Amino acid sequence: MARKAPFLERTSRRAAIVSGRSLKTFTGSRPKHRSVFLHMPKCGGTSLSEAMYATVPFYERIGVIDAVATRRAAGIVHFDRDDPWVCHEDLENGQKVFDLREQMLLQHMAWDTMLIHGHVLWSERAAAHFGDLYKFVTLLRDPVERTVSNMRMAQRAGLVGDDPEAYLQSDVARRQA
Structure with a gap:
């Protein structure tokens, strides 16, 4: 819930x-x-x-x-x-x-x-x-929308910065893929 x-x-x-x-x-x-x-x-x-x-x-x-x-x-x-x-x-x-x-x-x-x-x-x-x-x-979601959502969640948690390119190259993004 x-x-x-x-x-x-x-x-x-x-x-x-x-x-x-x-x-x-x-x-x-x-x-x-x-x-x-x-x-x-x-x-x-x-x-x-x-x-x-x-x-x-x-x-x-x-x-x-x-x-x-x-x-x-x-x-x-x-x-x-x-x-x-x-x-x-x-x-x-x-x-x-x-x-x-x-x-x-x-x-x-x-x-x-x-x-x-x-x-x-x-x-x-x-x-x-x-x-x-x-x-x-x-249940799966559009992969681009999910990636953007994951990036925003990781930003709120302080795991990554604001640069989308840096996020996509990060270990965090690889683990969330």
Whole structure:
């Protein structure tokens, strides 16, 4: 869910999810397939994930692999530091957070979670062991628009300067590609 959305917007979004899940619970309906939503950053996935959450009855699990929480956890595991920037996926230790997320993905799949959602990469291991049980879903965006959005986010975070050419040549841009 949009972490920084205004209170009323967050409340409205949560109410829609609860309403959908309640309806599915009371009618006994559920999604046809277990699903993994590979949420690509800056591609509009939050709205899709919330719509997907609303299809899962309360008696089925939803596994959320949270971006900020996994960055913090990877920082603690690898560097004994509770800091979301130590293992940020756009920086040099980013692979450590992706490795943790893959482990969490496998744990949720082994637990038969109905819907798993997060900023996870495609996993050959997950496909090999659970591919017959799960459908994989993602949402992509126009690559130029996504690149501009990534650049602006990196600028706000102080990771890059204002020069678009310098951004395109940066390690940050390569990791976000």
